[in-house]
Amino acid sequence: MKINLLIMIALTVLLVLLAPLLVMGIINLGNNIKSNDANDNKDQIVEDVNGESELSSMGTTLILSYPSPIPTYTPLPTYTPVPTYTPLSTYTPVPTYTPYPTLTPTATLTPTRTPTPTQTPEPTSTPINIQANQSQTFESGPQAFTPLNRFCDFSSSLIPKLSDEELKFFRANKLSDRARFFPSKIFDDETTKIVVTGNLINTPVDLYDDGTHGDDVPNDGIYSKACVSKDDLNLVLGDFNGNATSYEYNGGNLRVVNSDLRNTVSVIRLSNSLTSTKHAMFMTLGKESYKNVREGKVENLQNPKKCEACKEVLGVLGDSVDHLILVPDEPVANASTGEYTNYYRTSDNIKGIMTYGDPICDPVGWRNHGKSGNVNEDYINAVFGCPSKYLDGQDYSRLKGIIWAGSPSLNGLNAEFGHWVGIGPRNGDFPADSGISWNSLDRENLDGNTTVTGPYPITSSLWDPKRGSPYSVQVLSNNKWHDARIKKEGENTFKLVPLNANHYQFDNILLYMMGFISYEDAKTERYYYLEDLTLDDCTTGEQHLLCSGQDTTIDSSNYKNAIEITAEDILINYGARDPKYVPDKTHLNAPTVILTEEVPSDAAVVWYDLIFGWWSTETQYNEKYGGHTWNSVTQGKSTIATGY
Numbered sequence: 001m002k003i004n005l006l007i008m009i010a011l012t013v014l015l016v017l018l019a020p021l022l023v024m025g026i027i028n029l030g031n032n033i034k035s036n037d038a039n040d041n042k043d044q045i046v047e048d049v050n051g052e053s054e055l056s057s058m059g060t061t062l063i064l065s066y067p068s069p070i071p072t073y074t075p076l077p078t079y080t081p082v083p084t085y086t087p088l089s090t091y092t093p094v095p096t097y098t099p100y101p102t103l104t105p106t107a108t109l110t111p112t113r114t115p116t117p118t119q120t121p122e123p124t125s126t127p128i129n130i131q132a133n134q135s136q137t138f139e140s141g142p143q144a145f146t147p148l149n150r151f152c153d154f155s156s157s158l159i160p161k162l163s164d165e166e167l168k169f170f171r172a173n174k175l176s177d178r179a180r181f182f183p184s185k186i187f188d189d190e191t192t193k194i195v196v197t198g199n200l201i202n203t204p205v206d207l208y209d210d211g212t213h214g215d216d217v218p219n220d221g222i223y224s225k226a227c228v229s230k231d232d233l234n235l236v237l238g239d240f241n242g243n244a245t246s247y248e249y250n251g252g253n254l255r256v257v258n259s260d261l262r263n264t265v266s267v268i269r270l271s272n273s274l275t276s277t278k279h280a281m282f283m284t285l286g287k288e289s290y291k292n293v294r295e296g297k298v299e300n301l302q303n304p305k306k307c308e309a310c311k312e313v314l315g316v317l318g319d320s321v322d323h324l325i326l327v328p329d330e331p332v333a334n335a336s337t338g339e340y341t342n343y344y345r346t347s348d349n350i351k352g353i354m355t356y357g358d359p360i361c362d363p364v365g366w367r368n369h370g371k372s373g374n375v376n377e378d379y380i381n382a383v384f385g386c387p388s389k390y391l392d393g394q395d396y397s398r399l400k401g402i403i404w405a406g407s408p409s410l411n412g413l414n415a416e417f418g419h420w421v422g423i424g425p426r427n428g429d430f431p432a433d434s435g436i437s438w439n440s441l442d443r444e445n446l447d448g449n450t451t452v453t454g455p456y457p458i459t460s461s462l463w464d465p466k467r468g469s470p471y472s473v474q475v476l477s478n479n480k481w482h483d484a485r486i487k488k489e490g491e492n493t494f495k496l497v498p499l500n501a502n503h504y505q506f507d508n509i510l511l512y513m514m515g516f517i518s519y520e521d522a523k524t525e526r527y528y529y530l531e532d533l534t535l536d537d538c539t540t541g542e543q544h545l546l547c548s549g550q551d552t553t554i555d556s557s558n559y560k561n562a563i564e565i566t567a568e569d570i571l572i573n574y575g576a577r578d579p580k581y582v583p584d585k586t587h588l589n590a591p592t593v594i595l596t597e598e599v600p601s602d603a604a605v606v607w608y609d610l611i612f613g614w615w616s617t618e619t620q621y622n623e624k625y626g627g628h629t630w631n632s633v634t635q636g637k638s639t640i641a642t643g644y
Contacts, residue, residue, distance in 0.1 A: 147183055147190035147603065150229035159214045159226045160193050165287075165294060167216065170197050174221045179252030184330060185604040186230075187259035188237060193226040196250060204233050204249055230256045239624070240610050246408075246624065253331060253408050255607045262602055265609045268644060270316045276644035279613035281593045282600050283309040290597035293328045296335035301326060301595070302344050302404045304391050309593050310402060311392055323420070323590040324402045325413065325642070329597075329604065332406045340407035343419035346399050352570065352577035353421050353513040354430075405592075409626025410615055411455050411504060414633045418458035418506065419444055421513040431569040438529055438565060448473075449530045450565070451486055451494075453503045454510055455633055461499060462486060464545040465533050471543065473535065477550040484547065486554065488528060492562060494554040496547055501621045505633055509567050516637040518581045522567040532560035592642040609643070616642045 146158050160182045162170070170178070177198035186192050193214050196207055200223060207223035208215045214226025230245075237245050237258055247254040269275050273284045285293065289308055292300045300306050310324055333340045348355055403416045430438050438450055446452050448462035461483040464471040474481045475496045482498035489495045506514070512522035535558065538547035556562075592612050594600065600608075611625070619631040627633070630640045 147186045147192065147601065148227065150189060150191050150227070150231070152191050152227040154213050154226060162195065162216050165291065166195075167222070169294060170195060170222045171220070173197055177250045179250035180330070181228075181252050181254040183601060183603070184253060185255045185257070185601060185607045187262055187603050187606075188230050188256050189259040190603070191227045191229045192254060193224060194228050194249075194252070195222060195224045196252075197222055198250070204228075240614060244607065244610055248408075251331070255603075257603055257606045257610065261606045261610075265602075265606050267605060270644065271312060274312050274316060276591075277605060277609040279592070279610075279616055279643040280605075280608040281313065281591050281643055282605070282608075283312060283593050283595055284599055285309070285595055285597060287597060290595070293330075293332060293595050293597075296332050296406075298332075298334040298342060298404050298406070299336065302342060302402050304344070304346050304402060307391075307402065309595060313591055313593055314391055314394075314396055314399070317589075317591065319396045319398050320589055321396065321399050321591060322588040323400055323417070325405050325590055325592040326402065327405045327592055327594050327608075329594055329600070331408050334404065334406070340405075340409075341412035341416050342404040343416040344402040344404070345420070346401050347397065349397070350515075350577065350579065352575045354570070354574055355421065403590075407626070410629075411627030413615075414455035414504070414627055414630070415458040417514070418454050418510060421510065430573065431563060431565055432573050434529075434563050436529060436531055436563060447529070449486060449533050450527060451488055452509060452527045452565070453485075453505060453507045455504045455506070455627060458510075459503070462496070464540075465535060466540075467545075471545060473538070473547060474544045475547050475550050475552060481544070481546065484552075486528075486530060488526075489553070492556050494528070494530065494562075496550070496552040496554065498550060501623075501628070504621075504627050505635055509565070509570070511634065511637055512567050512577070512581070513570070514634075514638070515577065515579070515581050516586050516634055519567060519571065519576065523571075525566065527565040529563040529565060530554070530559040530561075531563055534558050586638045588638065588640045590640050590642055591644075612642045616640050 146160065148156065148158055152159070162182070166180075166182075170180075174197050179194060179196045182193045182195065184192070194205065194207070196203060200207065203223075205225050205228055207225050209219060209221065209223045211218035213224070215224040216222065233247055233254070235245050235247055235256055237243060237256065239245050243258040243261060245256050247256070265277050267275050267277055270281075273286075275282045285308065291297075301309070304310055307326075309326060313324060314321060331340065334342055345355075401420055403413065405413045405416070407413075429435060438446055438452070445457050446454065446459045448460045449465075450459070453459055460469070461472040462485055463469045464473060473484045473496065475484045475498055476482075477498045482500075484496040485499050485503050486494050487497045506516075507527070508517060508522045508525045509527060511517045512519060533554075535545060535547060535552075535554075538545050538552075540546075592608075594604075594608050596604070614620070614622075614625075615629045617631070618629045619636065621628050621632055630638065
């Protein structure tokens, strides 16, 4: 007991003596632990930032994050209410496309009297029909210029680049005011590229010659801009029931069609290079052959011995074609004549319309008719046929001629059908024994000092009697000057009237020559030729002869003779028309062949189907597109088919 007591006393004394040292040790240990934890936390932060956290070789190490101080409180900004929601305007859908109505044939005309001379019946005129199995599908191929959407990127690889031939074309015309669109037919949700040379005043958009914005070559004098939309040009689809519009600048024509018509036009493939819609055909010529189109070498395109497109179409359709119409996909004039439209006569088998007996195979051509100086002798002794056959050794007896329609104006196309009937021999008197010729002595066009009407220039403006063409006579009407024509007013009295839409229709005497009305219906009309016309009371202007007043009177003091012209004069001089008029044979098959370099785009297909569908089926006059439709220009006496 005593020993235990002594041990407890000793331990107590020892504890008292060691207590301060123990307290100091605990304090130091705590400080060390705190310092080590801080360093470990710093290392972990670095590791987290670097994304390189590692595990200890001893096992998993628990890492404690040292808390950061709470940041100073920043109040939220004052609440701004969202603007009141304004709903969008009610969506109005685009009108559903209505196809052209089925053509209703013109009522049958019953002649009042059958002509006395025996006539040879004309072959039945039936619509084009291909006796072969043809595919109803159309496969798109490479196109020269791919349209882009209206928000296109100037850096896009799809921005069209001009070919070497196009660049050559523009460089050759660098000083001329020229413009072209690439492509020239687009949907309204697509864009085009405009290229301009010459005068850059009043350009529709900003143009560039620095290699930007679609410009091809910097500093070459050819200015361009890609990604041009209809909105940039302020265009509205107001034509053909709101489905298309056209824009023209410096000779460049842009056609814009409603994008709702995309993939709506049925296309049939007739051969490897020939396709067709209901109202237009398309001939893909390729790069080499298309050079003739670009350069206006019409002789190589229209001549039946060389015409690639003609051979292709007739090879498919056979002898079912009355006329062939060739349309370049860009307006192109004949490089030799400067004319945008031409007619090439391939047959001359209709008697009684002044052209019968044309030596069409003569090296000089049909213009040399009447070489002997005696029209009647030439008529009687005429020899027909050609020593060498046309069109790859085949005769197409129904084919009357080939039309080059290089103008965007349809009036020129209408006029070429007037050239078909010839308007008379160059060396003969007409009317008989009158000593005058009603055809300007060019055998193609009627003088403006006749009262006969027809599409310009088959019947031209009235020219200044002293200066002749191109100085037209003009009259003032509604405070505007208009080219003038002559109208019968009374006995030996005529007047000057403004040239209007009615003057661009074929008169009855021409409709008779074309086989669209009977001789009985034509012979009642009286036309006049004013010989040695004078207009001394008018004012001579720089470009025109100005006659104030729409109803300027022309009496016997203004002309030598008022020579009457009738269909009877044609009958007396040349005999009755043979084949004779038959009411149900006034239909013409006239394939309208669009000549393209590459496969036409869908927009081009839609555009040409629209324009020639309108021309071939509607009964309208449209000044913007150059005149009357076929039904209108023939006064409803004929129908025509332009596609397949």
